Amino acid sequence: MWKSFDPLDWRHKKIEYVYRLKEFRYTLRQIRRSPLTLTGIGIIALFLLTALFAPWIAPHPEDASNAVHMEAGFKTPSLKHLFGTDDMGRDIFSRVIMGSRISIMVGCVVVFISFVIGVPLGLIAGYRGGRISELIMRIADMFMSIPYLLMALTVAAVLGPNLRNAMIAISIPWWPIYARLARAQTLTVKNELYIRSAKAIGASSSRILVRHILPNCLPPLIVQSSIQFGQAILTAAALGFIGIGAPPPTPEWGLMVSVGRTYMPDRWWLTLFPGAAIFVTTLGFNLFGDGMRDVLDPRVRR
């Protein structure tokens, strides 16, 4: 019993705790000093809340599916319909709000798939080095040589147009980004003393990778995920716009812009508002990711 209480260990824990708190406070202070990062956090929070409470915020949640009110078609934006109505008389404001749920799903699924494929490969490449690393990174290079929007388009076109296939299609070109980042990060920590100690004690490679290297790789990977989340929304919207994403009448933002395009230039509100939703949401994730990268970058730290 007594053995488990080691005063020295306890003191170490305390020091570590104090240190971490300091780090955390420093990070918070850095974020507070950057208005753009704060804006990003604000946009993301607003986006998440909107998606969470969408059916309660949207004045006409039933317009997200194929409700038809032909008599109310093409109403210009007004207090009754903030963003106007579309060709079927559906309230565009409600559709944009409901569409945030689709964007969240796309972002989560795409980031998850590319993370789960890319990070383990990157960790192995960085830790093992040699031929395995060469092989993995060369394959990553090959994937990155194909412009990602085009690869996503081809995969989506070949698999058949629907939202699930679009999400798979967007994930496929993106795992190399995670693989590269995880590898670079692994290389920087792999020769640290604590890794060598763990090895000396006889910890297995998989244990070292999962318990010691992965946690130290996470901060840049999380920052990257924020940026990828935004890019996933953007790419899904592009596929929706072309017509190989979600099928109508899904309130997917890109698809809404695509429908709106046929009624340009007179009925501009069909295009303007869904597009603005894509833009603002993606911008939020990019502002946050970019700001956090500066905060976490040790070269910029003072």
Added chain:
Amino acid sequence: MEKLFYLLRRLFYALLVLLGVITIVFFISHLVPGDPTLALVGPSAPQDIIDGMRAKFGLDKPLLVQYVYYLKNLILHQDLGFSIQNQRPVAEDIRRYFPATFELVTVAMLFAVLIAVPVGVLSAVRRDRWEDHLSRLIALSGISMPVFWLGLLLQLLLAYHLRWTPLHGRVLLDVVTKHPVPSVTGLLTFDALLTGNWAVLLDAIKHFILPAITLSYPSIALIARMTRSSMLEVMNLEYVRAALALGIPRWKVIFRHALPNAIIPTLTIIGMAYSYLLGGTVLVETIFDWPGLGLYAVNGIFALDYPAIVSVTLIFGFFRVMINLIVDFCYFFLDPRITLESGV
């Protein structure tokens, strides 16, 4: 000798990546669920016709054998398959549509570099001032902007309401018929410039403005951010600080001493920027009715013209690898410090 060896290795590596790109594209094109021949002959076709089609396309062979055939046809005969939408070999279509896309991408790239480098320098020099924040906001907007939406809004504002530019298309048909352009390089605008055909040139430039701005915005963002960070790094180096301490005017230090060194890392991002540009053509060409490969691919999607879509992806991959190779070579000749070992 060592240098030659380095260049050869880069070349070999590029070829390897090309082979990889072909392989990836081949396997993607065989993801088609079910039987691609069914899409051609219809599901109610008699079995012997389906079998005949399968044999004709070699689909009855194992995947690996098909892959070897595909590779052989591609390399020996530049055979990319048969386009369903236009009823002719895809290779012919590619030759036809490539120049328009190439011109658009090149102009957009020039435009991006011309805008992005000064913006990047400005935000590095005025770090943490309002200019820096503004240019960060502009840059981040660039990579957040749905290109298709930006294109539609620019069309609405500049072309429809203000009537400054044409709405869409590459060149007015009656301008070209009145002043025919002889084909020298196959690139319409460039040929017009070479032959002194000012009417066509002016019209083509007018048509370039909107698509080029739309297409280049994300790349501007990318290049500006890269220029900023490499400028910041260089500005902290001792020779720059020494130059400033010697009393050489600040603008002169920035442009004469810092920028040339800062621009080299920016070169590497060019390959990445091309990725955005090539991917973006699919959207921009759709919106502006630009008769290039992007539009061809999108039309292919609706015609279920898989050979066309797959080939465009392949060509863009080729293009991207070539750009990377050129960038590598430039890097090599511009930067004498390059370490021959850490080439990748």
